[in-house]
Amino acid sequence: IEKIALAPHSTAVAAAIPHRTLWQRTVPVVMTAVACAVIGSAAAWYYRPAPESRRPMRFVMTLPQGQAVTNTVRQIIDISPDGSRMLYAANQTLFVREMSEFTARPISGVDAAQGGLVSPVFSPDGQSIAYYSGTEFAIKRIAISGGAPTTVCKVDAPIFGMSWSGDEIFYGQGQGGIMRVAERGAKPESLARMQPGEFAFGPQILPGRRNVLFSVARGIGLDRWDKGTIVIQAIGSDERRTVIDGGSDGRYMPITETKGYLFYAIAGVAFAVPFDLQRLETTGAPTPVLEGVRRSSSNAQAATQMAMSSTGTLVYFPGPISSLAR
Numbered sequence: 001i002e003k004i005a006l007a008p009h010s011t012a013v014a015a016a017i018p019h020r021t022l023w024q025r026t027v028p029v030v031m032t033a034v035a036c037a038v039i040g041s042a043a044a045w046y047y048r049p050a051p052e053s054r055r056p057m058r059f060v061m062t063l064p065q066g067q068a069v070t071n072t073v074r075q076i077i078d079i080s081p082d083g084s085r086m087l088y089a090a091n092q093t094l095f096v097r098e099m100s101e102f103t104a105r106p107i108s109g110v111d112a113a114q115g116g117l118v119s120p121v122f123s124p125d126g127q128s129i130a131y132y133s134g135t136e137f138a139i140k141r142i143a144i145s146g147g148a149p150t151t152v153c154k155v156d157a158p159i160f161g162m163s164w165s166g167d168e169i170f171y172g173q174g175q176g177g178i179m180r181v182a183e184r185g186a187k188p189e190s191l192a193r194m195q196p197g198e199f200a201f202g203p204q205i206l207p208g209r210r211n212v213l214f215s216v217a218r219g220i221g222l223d224r225w226d227k228g229t230i231v232i233q234a235i236g237s238d239e240r241r242t243v244i245d246g247g248s249d250g251r252y253m254p255i256t257e258t259k260g261y262l263f264y265a266i267a268g269v270a271f272a273v274p275f276d277l278q279r280l281e282t283t284g285a286p287t288p289v290l291e292g293v294r295r296s297s298s299n300a301q302a303a304t305q306m307a308m309s310s311t312g313t314l315v316y317f318p319g320p321i322s323s324l325a326r
Contacts (some may be wrong), residue, residue, distance in 0.1 A: 022205035037273040072297035074118035083309035087120050108146030119162040126318045132159040146232035153188050161202030170203040176202045192233050201302040202249050215248040215302050225302040226266050268293050268321040294319025
């Protein structure tokens with residue numbers, strides 16, 4: 001990240017954002033896991049002098065024959081908080097892969113009969129998974145080892161992004177705002193309400209559990225999420241603070257107890273900007289860190305097919321550098 005910021009047109013940038021052929025940008029048959037040393041690089045940016053950032057390591061997995069991504073609108077990928085496992089939806093079921101292995105396995109108990117499985121997320125300890133079932137209109141939960149899924153709650157409309165923090169699950173409902181529900185099941189509770197014409201996506205509870213980060217889009221334009229805002233709202237308050245104006249699908253990655261990086265996307269490019277957790281504001285200029293990330297194939301969602309662990313491992317589906325991936 002430091003090299004990109006200091007010399008955006010240097011060969012270091014080419015190493016960090018490799019050139020991709022057209023088929024690599026348009027066909028989502030390869031899932032790339034990038035152990036990009038985000039934490040080490042970001043720390044070098046904050047605290048100088050520091051040793052030279054490590055070069056990114058890349059792990060490529062081709063989906064096996066007969067296995068294909070079946071939903072291009074909503075979030076379909078996640079990584080465990082410790083970076084040891086990757087999770088994705090394909091063939092209307094869920095697959096998990098140990099990062100130390102070359103193959104993924106389907107999670108037993110989650111079968112294609114349930115259909116419409118999207119927005120899979122790991123629990124904080126990485127031992128359970130929550131996901132949205134489009135046929136049951138419900139958030140379900142299952143152990144990583146498989147078994148019988150349980151219903152966390154019924155939902156009124158499709159999920160607009162989801163996360164799991166502590167013992168609660170948080171999800172977007174578009175015009176319905178941001179919701180939360182206990183992981184063991186309960187009646188969902190509203191955290192943030194939308195104004196007419198607004199849509200909410202991708203909630204994340206920030207460290208300290210006093211504020212929620214999410215994206216807001218307005219109107220119905222094809223580029224509404226690229227022109228969206230990333231906001232922070234205190235839990236229990238209706239007041240929002242805009243931290244990014246122009247972009248969506250924000251995710252915070254901590255570096256220290258008070259500082260970290262805010263990642264977000266515009267079209268098919270992922271950006272990172274230093275962020276002060278105490279002041280709840282950015283402290284520098286955004287830097288493009290990944291080119292060619294697959295986005296939602298519909299302007300109804302802001303989904304970026306990218307996930308990151310707290311250890312700095314980034315996983316993503318490659319795609320075109322455009323707003324609407326096909």
